[in-house]
Amino acid sequence: MHTKGNSCCCSFEDYKLTTEWLLNQTSHRPKIAVICGSGLGLLADGATNKQTFRYQDIPNFPVSTGAWSGHEGCLVFGTIEDTSCVFMQGHFHLYEGYSLCQVTFPVRIFKLMGVESLLVTNASGGICPDFKVGDIMIIKDHINLPGFAGQHPLCGPNDERFGIRFPCMSDAYSKDLRRLALDVGSELGCSDFMREGVFCMVSGPNFETIAEARMLLILGCDSVGMSTVPEVTVAKHCGLRVLGLSLITNMVSLDYSREEKVNHEEVLQTSKMRAEVLQKLVTALICRYQQQSINTH
Numbered sequence: 490m491h492t493k494g495n496s497c498c499c500s501f502e503d504y505k506l507t508t509e510w511l512l513n514q515t516s517h518r519p520k521i522a523v524i525c526g527s528g529l530g531l532l533a534d535g536a537t538n539k540q541t542f543r544y545q546d547i548p549n550f551p552v553s554t555g556a557w558s559g560h561e562g563c564l565v566f567g568t569i570e571d572t573s574c575v576f577m578q579g580h581f582h583l584y585e586g587y588s589l590c591q592v593t594f595p596v597r598i599f600k601l602m603g604v605e606s607l608l609v610t611n612a613s614g615g616i617c618p619d620f621k622v623g624d625i626m627i628i629k630d631h632i633n634l635p636g637f638a639g640q641h642p643l644c645g646p647n648d649e650r651f652g653i654r655f656p657c658m659s660d661a662y663s664k665d666l667r668r669l670a671l672d673v674g675s676e677l678g679c680s681d682f683m684r685e686g687v688f689c690m691v692s693g694p695n696f697e698t699i700a701e702a703r704m705l706l707i708l709g710c711d712s713v714g715m716s717t718v719p720e721v722t723v724a725k726h727c728g729l730r731v732l733g734l735s736l737i738t739n740m741v742s743l744d745y746s747r748e749e750k751v752n753h754e755e756v757l758q759t760s761k762m763r764a765e766v767l768q769k770l771v772t773a774l775i776c777r778y779q780q781q782s783i784n785t786h
């Protein structure tokens with residue numbers, strides 16, 4: 490299992506084995522999966538009746554490279570109101586040396602477990618000059634820069650049991666869920682720092698040069714980060730509804746005269762500062778998601 494390279498290294502049986510193992514260990518049957526971005530592990534705090542599994546104990550699950558800290562590296566099942574959810578505390582990045590098959594492995598497990606919607610959060614650098622540190626950007630669309638260079642999670646033989654060979658990505662981020670996020674954000678008094686925009690993924694691990702940042706601005710990117718796009722692509726391929734929330738943890742420098750230099754500590758500091766608000770937003774969103782599903786079914 491899990492060898493490196495740019496095509497999928499897991500068979501359908503690998504995904505099934507992990508899914509069945511988890512379903513045998515828990516009575517939770519999650520409808521929503523939440524991927525917690527860097528420094529946002531406490532998004533699971535709003536859940537009750539929790540059951541936690543360390544990634545290292547789950548068969549076939551990628552194992553942490555040790556780059557994480559705190560509670561990260563755990564899959565947490567829990568309930569918010571009546572909705573069963575699963576939270577990934579810690580996720581996998583291309584820059585850590587994982588293959589895209591490993592990065593996206595959990596998403597297909599969620600699909601096989603019966604999850605309907607994926608809520609992805611991440612930390613990103615603001616490119617849009619109107620943005621401020623601490624803004625929460627609802628992802629409207631993305632640019633898959635590694636994908637342009639062949640680093641794409643759907644490269645290799647296509648397994649039709651997950652989805653079609655040539656999936657459409659023009660509606661990767663659910664319009665209904667974006668609307669819901671705006672409504673819930675406004676009810677919680679977050680409108681002043683909630684935005685919508687285009688997220689661009691780069692592989693990292695370095696932050697952008699000024700020339701790269703200027704190029705991204707010209708390309709129409711509002712923020713840039715090092716994750717999310719592979720997971721969203723695989724989620725859309727297998728028919729999950731997706732909502733993406735990107736926390737603007739720093740502004741990317743577009744100006745050679747700017748003295749401040751971005752660093753990972755700043756990213757974690759902003760995540761810490763906004764984590765509680767994001768946790769309330771995610772909890773409220775999940776409560777409203779459930780009510781909306783009841784009303785539409």
Ligand SMILES: O=P(O)(O)O[C@@H]1C[C@H](O)[C@@H](CO)O1
Binds near residue numbers: 693715716717752
């Ligand atoms: O894990 P996410 O994508 O939220 O975190 C971003 C990308 C890098 O891991 C890190 C850079 O500081 O933040």
Ligand SMILES: Nc1nc2[nH]cnc2c(=O)[nH]1
Binds near residue numbers: 615691
């Ligand atoms: N590429 C990139 N990723 C980030 N993650 C958080 N901030 C940034 C940033 O400025 N650039």
